[in-house]
Amino acid sequence: YAREVWTFVNLYSKTRGCNRFHAVLRALDLLRERKEVQARGANIPSFPALEEWVKCETKLGNTTLEAEVAGGNDKLAPIKAWSDAVNAAVKDIVHGVPPFPLVHETLARGQKQANCIVVSQTPAEALEREWTENGIHNFVEIIAGQEMGTKSKHLELAATENFEAQNILMIGDAPGDQIAATENGALFFPINPSQEEDSWKRLHEEGLDHFLAGTFAGDYQQQLIDNFEGCLPENPNW
Template sequence: MTSDDYLVAFDSDGCVFDNMEFKHKACFVPSFIDFFGLQDLPLQAREIWEFVNLYSTTRGINRFRGLKLSLDLARARFAGEGVGAERTSTIPPSPDLDSWIAGARHLSNASLEEEIGRSGSEELKNVLAWSLDVNRRLLEGSPQPFPLAARAVARAREGARVRVVSQAPGNALRRDWGAHGLLDLTEGIFSQEDGTKEDHLRCLLQQTPLPGDRVLLAGDAPGDLAAATATGVLFFPVIPGAEEGSWEEFLHEGLPRFFRGAFAGGYARELHRRFEEALPATPPWEG
């Protein structure tokens, strides 16, 4: 068999690149507080955003879905903690955001701009301003790949075709992968503008028809596992907080098993079990 007989897809943020903590704590959280009226409860707002987007089963979710979940959780938390009706009422309702998320094919700035042009929604204008502010803050960072992740991409390319699948904006992905010489190892990038991870994988399978046991997705979020399961491909988890150990296992056991056809079955199930145990579904303040 040749490299054309295998495909390895890599998620980017928090998986290949060590930037999830920076981008959420230094970029998303301050904008979330500033644009959605949470200045007098910054610690609670930070904990909510970080739980939804970093430390739970929704880690890695699309930014707009993450915003909706965070606003919903903030309303429920503040009401439950007796903050008071006068306080919870200042958290903006989000019917236009909810409706757009429910009906949009792609959740991206471009799609949001189209909806604003159609509806003129002031609520969605604020959401777009928030998203653009996040992108501005992200430009201030210079993310680095996990050292073993960069080696893993190069090793995968020796025996397989390589693609990037991510919910980050495409321009940021091209910048980050290009800055570290990794973009040339890939055959292209699927980004936020191209739909969900499941959309990405289905498109890849149409472009490169291969059996599911010859396609491997490496990711750090439960949504990545769900996308792999839905499309019938294999999944290797990069466990949050244990990234270097995960990449070491990928290099020395996961990838070799993939190439010799011994990944599916018991090994895959054990990986999934360890991954699912690493991220909780219930917020700590509800425990």
């Protein structure tokens, strides 16, 4: 049940792509509420210290977490141990996973007429390693991970201070990407979960053209968003 809940939170619901510290709190809540878990008398832990930390910390990552623990917040020590283990597992396991078809071509084309950056809540070390391994790091000017703040803050600092909103396009596969775009008045092209190859094909064949021609906003974007919002539920069906 824990694996099913974790997968739902991180991949198949509207919390897809959220910061891992928000994800673990959501997953624990869902486990605690699940009738099968309750029937087995499982004791699902709670972490009030983590709940408080995510409310006040603007850069949710291992660097700030380590500083918080070092400053005396011992109740976050188990969270730090878990997060360190996640980073180690990702570094050990995630190799040889190429991008979806047409990602390379789309980035190469976009780079010719736009300033491209990575906006993510993944740790920067993992992002830089994976983008370099796949030979796509040279297409972007900045790789912004969780250490640099929220996705919305990334866009604000890198784009909205330098470009008009209609000249900023956020490409993403998570509701958090759409929220970041909306908060900054930017355009949004969704990569639909479980339809990634079709989405990248559409972006490569028509989405970039609409963006560069100034015809992205309006009916075209709304159709994309309507399809995207139907892909992910808010709550599980168990």
